[in-house]
Structures are given as C-alpha cells and as structure tokens.
Amino acid sequence: MIIPLPDRRLLIAHRSELVIHDIESGDQRVVDVGGGSMIRFALGEDGYFAVKHYSFAEPPVRLITAHHIDAPGVVTSTMEIGEDFSVTASGDTGAWDHLPSLYTLVFPYLLRLTADGAQILRLPGIPGLPEEPDDPYRLVACPGNQHAIVTPSRTGGRFVVYDLDTATVAADLNLGRGAPTFRFHDDTVLLSHTDTVFRIDRSSWEPQGGFRFRNTIKGGLISDIAISPDGARIAVAYSDSKPIPLMLPYRIAPVAGSVLVVDAATDTVTHGGGLGRWADEVAFIDDDTVAAREQGGDLNIEIADLEPIEWDLYPPRGPGEEWM
Structure with a gap:
C-alpha cells in the first residue's frame, strides 16, 4: 500500500512495517507503529494518518491507531476493538477529526466514527449466500461514509453495495470472474x-x-x-x-x-x-x-x-x- 505525501515522500505499508520513502534520494526509513502481523493505513488531513493493525485473533482487526507524519512512530490516539466488538478510545481523540470516519473490520462489521462517538455497524447477510462463510467475504469502505462494498468471492466478479444508513443492499452487480x-x-x-x-x-x-x-x-x-x-x-x-x-x-x-x-x-x-x-x-x-x-x-x-x-x-x- 503506497500513499504519496505532499513533500515528495511516500508512506508504504510493507507487511507489519511502515516505511517512509524519500523520492529524491531513495532513502527508506522503517517506523515502528506498534504490533500486528500486517498493517494497512489511511491518509487523513493536516498530516494525520490512521493505521489498522491486523492479527490472527478474532476479530482480525483489534486495533486502529492515529499518528501524525511529523512523529509517525508516536501513537496519538487508539481505538481498540474487543472480542464482543465493543470499542475503547484512548489518547487525544481529537486526532480522529482529521482522519477518515469509516473503517472495515471483518464482514459484516465496520467501525464508523461520528460526532457522538464510535459506532459498530453490522451489515445484513448477502442475499443467497451464507452469513458466516468459511472464507471471509472481503469488505471495502467507500469514501463519504455512506456505502460499503462486499465481494463474496476472491475469484468471482460479484460485488454487493450496502447503504450504511439504511443497512440495505443498494446494488448487486456481477462483472465476470476475478478478484x-x-x-x-x-x-x-x-x-x-x-x-x-x-x-x-x-x-x-x-x-x-x-x-x-x-x-x-x-x-x-x-x-x-x-x-x-x-x-x-x-x-x-x-x-x-x-x-x-x-x-x-x-x-x-x-x-x-x-x-x-x-x-x-x-x-x-x-x-x-x-x-x-x-x-x-x-x-x-x-x-x-x-x-x-x-x-x-x-x-x-x-x-x-x-x-x-x-x-x-x-x-x-x-x-x-x-x-x-
């Protein structure tokens, strides 16, 4: 995962490490952003970015941390997801005002941040498919905080769009085979x-x-x-x-x-x-x-x-x- 920064640097999620790559010199700096077998991140505004930490536990996303590019290894705030999908926030929670407000956890759960605090959203099942599959359905958050996309198969071309405000299916498309x-x-x-x-x-x-x-x-x-x-x-x-x-x-x-x-x-x-x-x-x-x-x-x-x-x-x- 590569995200360009305004100052000719790249943020790169490489397995469990965050790497800052200088485009002009080619230098790379590895930054420790906490535990996790794999990380993914999302760029916010004013230099903030969020890191999702994946693990082998259930749910696989148990921790989301907020950081600032000036001190990327410092955790500004934390959202911890419990086994019962409860959410505990700590640190400077004002950092989340500068960050995306929607994060996927594992189907059918998402975390949405609102002015009233953190919400766990649970999507309804996919029509015609098991609600708890052996191979977890892939879940993608759309910008704008209103929709999420579910792809039931790694190789099938079907994808289902959910309206998060109404918890209903907004679209169900099949565009051929392929992940x-x-x-x-x-x-x-x-x-x-x-x-x-x-x-x-x-x-x-x-x-x-x-x-x-x-x-x-x-x-x-x-x-x-x-x-x-x-x-x-x-x-x-x-x-x-x-x-x-x-x-x-x-x-x-x-x-x-x-x-x-x-x-x-x-x-x-x-x-x-x-x-x-x-x-x-x-x-x-x-x-x-x-x-x-x-x-x-x-x-x-x-x-x-x-x-x-x-x-x-x-x-x-x-x-x-x-x-x-």
Whole structure:
C-alpha cells in the first residue's frame, strides 16, 4: 500500500512495517507503529494518518491507531476493538477529526466514527449466500461514509453495495470472474480485475464502460491501478505475460511488467514504461509522475520512466462471455 505525501515522500505499508520513502534520494526509513502481523493505513488531513493493525485473533482487526507524519512512530490516539466488538478510545481523540470516519473490520462489521462517538455497524447477510462463510467475504469502505462494498468471492466478479444508513443492499452487480481492486475519485469507482478496468457511477452504481488489455491466452494481468489527483489519468500495473506459480507455497516466478497510463476521458493508452518485474502497486506522486513497487519482498520502489506509446485496448467482456 503506497500513499504519496505532499513533500515528495511516500508512506508504504510493507507487511507489519511502515516505511517512509524519500523520492529524491531513495532513502527508506522503517517506523515502528506498534504490533500486528500486517498493517494497512489511511491518509487523513493536516498530516494525520490512521493505521489498522491486523492479527490472527478474532476479530482480525483489534486495533486502529492515529499518528501524525511529523512523529509517525508516536501513537496519538487508539481505538481498540474487543472480542464482543465493543470499542475503547484512548489518547487525544481529537486526532480522529482529521482522519477518515469509516473503517472495515471483518464482514459484516465496520467501525464508523461520528460526532457522538464510535459506532459498530453490522451489515445484513448477502442475499443467497451464507452469513458466516468459511472464507471471509472481503469488505471495502467507500469514501463519504455512506456505502460499503462486499465481494463474496476472491475469484468471482460479484460485488454487493450496502447503504450504511439504511443497512440495505443498494446494488448487486456481477462483472465476470476475478478478484477486484477498487479505486475511488469523486463520483466514480474504478474496479479492476484480471485484465479489465470497469468504470462505475457511484450515484447509480451502474457500470459506465471500461477497457480490457488482454486479447490472447498468453497475455498479462492487471495487478494494481491508481487515479491521478486530477482524475484525468489512470495508471495500470500490468504484467507482460501471465505470472507462473512455482512449486513452493506463495511463490511466483518473476515476469517483466509495464506501467501504463490511460487517458480517463478517451480510454486510450498515452504513455508507458517497462519494469524488470511487474509492479505489485502503483501510485501517482503528482498528475504526471507514477511510482511503482516491483513484485518481490525487497521493497524496490521505481519512478516509472514513461514514454508516449500506443497500446491496443478492447471492450470489457460481459459476465457470461468466454475469457479468451
């Protein structure tokens, strides 16, 4: 997870560590932000950011901490979630006024911060599916504090949108197979999976087109997408061929990759650059510059060398269409 800071630095969640990467010098500083087998964070305003600490306990998110970039290792405030989903706040709770107000815990629970304090929200079950699955449903909080998205399957293209104020299903869509990645900008959601990027209108939750990269069975896969601050460009991390799993668990043979920039108004590739290994993550540093974290465990951050290129794109497939 990469979040650009205004001063040409990057906040990077790397397993259980928070890393601050200086773009100009390439220096990296590891910051201890507390326990957890893995962390994720959200950037707020005025230099504040929140860290979700994952563990192997139940629920998997037991701790959310508030920090400031001037002293990132200092915990300003804490939200502790108990086994019964009670919430205990400590420290300078005014820090949360500068931070996002909605945090996912584990389906069907979310934490929402309001002027009256912390609330635990419990979503109703997904129509037609078990309420307590063997493989937990993925839960995504939408900006704006009103909606959350649930993807019931890691490989299926169905996703369900809940209205948090009414605890009802606002939309139920199926966009083909693939584990989705969601990115938000204003009233638009970009959803990417496998080789396709879909555009969805957040006011109606209706698909508004999109584009597909792969046209042959030997083609590559999308590993991440990012939206430029002005919303005019989409950066796509794309492997040049399908990654090949190795015999060892959780290992994939490295393949070369590309960072491609798509004009959001015309859905055409305008720029691109190659990488020695495909990128697990991409992020816009500004409207024209893209940082990429190459696949692997060594936290190799590259500034993509983007040149004007031509790259054929195709219409998205429908849910029932063959993949190739």
